[in-house]
Amino acid sequence: MTASNSPADNTIQTSNQNSGKPTESGKLEVADLITIGVFAALYFVMVCVATLVSTLFTGGFGSIFLPAIAALISGCVYMLLAARLGKFGGITVMGVVIGLFLFISGHFVLSFIASIVFPVAADLIARAGRYKNKALLLVSYVVFSYGLTGPILPLWFMKDAYIASLQARGKDAAYIDGVFANINTGTFFISMAAILVCAIIGGWFGQKMMKKHFIKAGIV
């Protein structure tokens, strides 16, 4: 029995060393990765809520405002993650995990690219302010929010495919043009501007909540 006990003891000892050590090194450790996972789960739930709301409000082409609504409500999650972790890589990993789950739940594969590029940029911006500078954190949150544009990009980039399949079903060209008068660069810019505005409001709300609750409670 004693012989079989010792490996377990060893494991506990080493793990205590790992978790007890303040995570000052720049590298992500298991504890950090778990924190990221917890926040990514919350963020993913926010995205699901945003999908629901967006679909309810805008009908068939529902997801146009998905990134904007998600940006509006998940500022708290992002700000708390940035404050808790405070090291490079966390935001990136969260973006990648979100992208992975979006892909598995049946979203467009290119959304994966958007959810790598934008979080990396957001991470770099936040690092420039050492994850403390409020203005830079806000900018980084705005950039991060564009990572969610992946699922809706097909609306513009798959337009040709859509038109082709409409033509294959015998719709006439004049009518198709009529439909796509709405889905053009104009709506693209409206959607992108909506993300910008919502992300600023959401990020500001998140920072306000941080100040109101978490700093007082000593969590940050």
Place this chain on the structure above:
Amino acid sequence: MHSTNTSTKAYLSDTGTPLCVESVAMTFSHSSNQRTLDPRTKLFLLLAANLMLFFHVSVITQLIMVVLFLLPLAVAGRWKLTVNFALTYAVLTGLGFLDPDALGSPWLHVVSALAVGCTMMLPCFITGAYAFTTTSPSAFICAMRRMHAPESVVIPCVVVIRFFPTIAEDYRQIRNAMALRGIAAGGWGLLRHPAQSLEYILIPLLMNATNVAQDLSVAALTKGLGREGAHTSRTEIRMRIVDWIMMIVALIPLALDIAGVIH
């Protein structure tokens, strides 16, 4: 309460005693459900569905592919989902072929065009639903490890999957507490003060999340998640003949369509 991070060598503590790990692994080793495909095949099907979006495939190819995608879903015993998807596809395709001018109501054009758009997205949703509802967390993690996904992505994924039920449970309790204080009670109560609802629900969730993150870290490190080297898994995944057949069969209509054989 939250020490449920059992994806790696974690069963060591489930039994309560530090038994010889190998023998436990042998006794409880089980391969994933025989009636679902390998997670990697599911990933391949997802990619195939995405490729269908890229190369705007013809209606016939789409029909063949949708049937192919629905097949494993039915085999896995998800009858309700299968029937739902089949009906949705049938209705949407039917709507797509409507001729509004012949019916004399031009507004139907909108419905028809929307239907075509949704039909194009449907294969992705079918494969997505299949991947999501039939893959156990441990099989998913095992597949990611096999595909040499970096540990810094695997671990957050484990946590995300394990954490979803906790969020649901927390949410219920928060709503109960709010109802007790008469805040946002009733069906539309949440929508009356959206910012307040967001604050009252999200802040406790986040407070709890930070605690859970610490608990989980300690639990997971105790169970050896932070160790270097290869991790074993209780769940075995392997590519069977069915997997290869499924992948090849799904590829044939797609390749034929891209080559222009099917119109």
